[in-house]
Amino acid sequence: MVAHLGCIWQELLKWNGWGYNDSKFIFNKKGQAEFTGKRYRLGGMVLPTFKEWIEKTFGASLEHKTTSRASLNVNDVPPSIVNEEFLQDLRATKISYSQDAEDRVFRAHGHCLHEIFVLREGMFKRIPDIVVWPVCHEDVVKIVELACKHNLCIIPFGGGTSVSSALECPEEEKRTIVSLDTSQMNRILWIDEKNLTACVEAGIVGQDLEKQLAESGFCTGHEPDSMEFSSLGGWVATRASGMKKNIYGNIEDLVIHIKMVTPRGIVEKNCQVPRMSTGPDIHHFIMGSEGTLGVVTEVTIKIRPVPEYQKYGSVVFPNFERGVACLREVAKQRCAPASIRLVDNAQFQFGHALKPQVASIFTSFLDGLKKFYITKFKGFDPNILCVATLLFEGDREKVLQHEKQVYDIATKFGGLAAGEDNGQRGYMLTFVIAYIRDLGLDYYVIGESFETSVPWDRVLDLCRNVKERIVRECKEKGVQFAPLSTCRVTQTYDAGACVYFYFAFNYRGISDPIHVYEQIERAAREEILANGGSLSHHHGVGKLRKRWMKESISDVGLGMLRSVKEYVDPNNIFGNKNLL
């Protein structure tokens, strides 16, 4: 076996949960919650009210603990079945590969709840038989050719952050499954300052891309919540959306050129232009194809100079309705800052519970004063109010001007400025919140997030109905404690918004929590569709949401996609069974 490079990254990450090994929520010896590690601002801090919040919200108790198995049990892992001729051919290419159980399991899943649950307590029925690490476009061409020659199944793997079961191997797949890990294709090939574009290999993860561009004074500005781990190729394959899309655009706005290797050959455009009228845009067959057509190897992406100035902000609204009305007005006036998000009351309280211990009496006094002002003086009900967090970017002067405009609108809707600090904490939590599920899993709490996009006039109805549906379904399915069912409006558009839901419950007393969980999630999705929401705004379809594709895009629409698949990949080499 050829020594491989994938290990370095893999070793930094948890094998059975989200993110870095060294970063996690724990309860310290005093029974207080704490976030470990030094990677995040919250690292090493004690969160005095978090425990109480968990107990109150979920009825969970520290005494009832479940534990994941400590490490992978290699004996449970399905054996790697790879044809020797293929191995010979593969060795000849000098592309590194591995048939090691841990490597294969690591690439057998994304981060859906059921996948993590399986890692902790069971084993996947089918996992990749072999992992390959191409280092460049040509390597990928060779691998795809070999796969065609030996009739193998390729599943491209980027950052592994999928939440749509897209990385799960189809159980019934009899051919050898090759996990094509793009992580070693992570170079910036060139930067074109005149046209403000950069050509980047698709395996690069978000944080590296931004770091490396920053060295030259640029950024892409594409910041999905998973940007620490997700890859450029993955963004293209799922039609990703970034937090700051108001300034930089979503992936479809950012991409100038894509190179993709398919069983039919390489697909790409002949030039790198801002727009062209040459029939339907072939990029749109690629973006959102979820690994069913080929492997994206190189992407030319727009870049911008790193902004001179960033400023966070937050606004408190008396209730969610007023908050949504304000966001709608901001969208109408097209003056949305880089990011504007509105969290509902439950999420506001959640954020509150993650407040670290204050350093001085003075801050604590100040906090008390703020609270007094908002609840007593302004008469906001702490159990109803909600908060919008803001992020402004650009040159200093324009940011301040912009800020004033947005705050003026907020005032019209009863909003009160609530400080930079709250805003910043809100965005930091975006990255940290993903770690909380692992903590919950230790205490019988399971949860997940899901998203949708919806026209403005239906935002409120959809949020209310979906949250209510979750509560009811939980009750019907015998969940003993009321679930956490909360949402936030995370993106604004001219014609609608993107809404993000968090949903978690305590599953003690339920024999098959994952099944119950899946039923509830499905009900929630049906509710979204009934309320005029979309099947997905940016998570994609994968295998998790396939059942609704037909009603989402019509029979003919589905047929159109199928015929593309049939032409590009007639032997279903890219057989991950996503989407269609």
Added chain:
Amino acid sequence: FFSLFFLVSFCSIAVSHSFFICSQQKELTSKKRDEFEDILEERRLSSDLRYAMKCYTPVIYKGLSPCKPNAIKSAVLQSEQVQYVIKQLAKEMGESPDIIQEEAMEILDEMGHSMQLGAVRFFAFTLSKIFKQLFQRVCVNEEGMQRLQHAIQEHPVVLLPSHRSYVDFLMLSYLLYTYDLALPVIAAGIDFLGMKIVGELLRRAGAFFMRRSFGGNRLYWAVFSEYVKTMLRSGYAPIEFFLEGTRSRTAKTLTPKFGLLSIVMEPFLKREVFDTYLVPISISYERILEESLYAYELLGVPKPKESTSGLLKARRILSDNFGTIHIYVGQPVSLRTLASGRINRCPYNLVPRHLPQKPSEDIQEFVSDVAYKMELLQIENMVLSPWVLVAAILLQNLPAMDFELLIEKTLWLKGLTQTFGGFIEWPDNLCARKAVLSGLTLHANIARLVDGHVVLNDKGLEDGAVGEIVFKRALAILMCATYRNQLLNVFVRPSLVAVALQMTRSFRKEEVYSCFSFLRDVFSDEFIFFPGISLKDFEEGCFLLTKCDAIQTSQQEIYPTDKGSVIVSFLSAMFKPFVEGYQLIFRYLSKETKEAFTEKQLIPGVRNFVFQLLEKGNTQCYEALSSDMQKNALAALVQLGAVKKKKIVETLLWDPATKFLNSLAGCFCLPLPFGFQSFSQGFDKQREQSCLFLIEGLLCVLE
């Protein structure tokens, strides 16, 4: 053709109904009903004034943001829905939107309620006095009230009471006040506004007024529907209206009207609310306040216009006794549950929700199914008094019946009714004699005991002219029928099986079913059948008949048992007035009518025709005089395609499909009133055949 007919009917039982069918089946087997409490008892013991002034803090909808009636009106006026229609109309008519807005405001002012606690207290006081005078007891199922209390807090609630009397909505509001529940806003006919003071008083007690017909008026429709929906969405108050649209003059449930129901269902279907509770409420009167008025009305003596002076004149009834009222508040039905799996998930996704949109066929069918389901639930919980049984027996034994036999038969019918799932209020310790006697006392105006025989009360019978005798008799019979009618919807399925058995004179299940199915179609406006489940109804009928040992069934055959013939003939006799009445009406149509006629012309025509037959003693079917039956028969003929409805300059013309009437007339061997014309337009063979089959069947019974 039997098998073909069978097949077709079978196919028409749509798969989509499976949910409803299942739930109905469940209800059939688990009929456990709540206990009643008398709410007047408390009133007779304590001060009405204190009761009226009590601290009233009703439970309200959890999502309610409290607002005044006027705030609702302005919200309605400013709503996108109404503004859209105003702009549309302004553009079309070339008028300024302000003028139309003004018009909308006037409509709102005419329509809107202005609920005030003062008026409510006034009603609480006066109604206490009046109800105590009129009624012995007002019985309510308290568990139902508790369920309602939960429902009101959880989701917007729509109250759907049965409608037999003006007392209905007064009583219901009174009841909710008594139980400290949010008072409903009530859709009332605009005629009430004609009553001085009273109209305004009702408005303040929560009534809002709708015009009787406003099909063509888009502005009115927009304002009205938005007004109702705004109240529903905000959870302002429970919304109350009558599915039957008007008071049933016959005490038989009327077929539902869909307009208001589809309005209140819309907020859920558009997902503007999470769910809506529909609460069927059954209000049963031991003696109906308006009983004689109704009888006159059915015989064509017009209904007096609602007026305050009329109301004052009617106060002499205060000295009369109207027995007990039973109010059964049914289980709140979640609209969401009804719709799940039934309605395509996103029928409203592709058009902005504020645009007026004609509901799709799916939705219309769903609304209709819900309406019928609610009425069936009302029927299920209607309380039947012993007198109802007495009336049913008396009508089969005119002119006089032995008292002892009557008691015996009443007891027998009680058992049968219970087998069929009827809800009889008959105290355990009450002996049959007392029950019958107390019924006779309460209804002394209808029947009395003379020399050990019970006779109908048609006083002055001997002196009058023939016409007057017939009229008096018809009055008494129609009044008596009002009580028998309360049994009919409980009995209709097994009874139509019994009638079909007699008509076909065959034991083959297929034949009996196809006759049953046809009768069910013919009587579809007369009785309440859930749409499209003919086979299910047939099976239920057979099941109930088997349960009381009246018939035995095998795979292929149905035959009456020896002991069952009594039941079978009782059941078919119970429905004989309808079979005969329809036959008379068909005969009139074939013989007497011109090619086209209006409903207004038809009804006096039929009435005179039947009246003459009665005078000559050629028929005994007094019930054919009822305008209700005449209208239903006509509606059935329209539905069967035997009569066509044409709209000509604002008057409806009913155009008898000539070919059908030819064959019908041919059946009766009567001369044709009009020349043979061969109409080839779409009158399908099969329907014609089944019509013929009906006529033959009807003749059989008559022989």
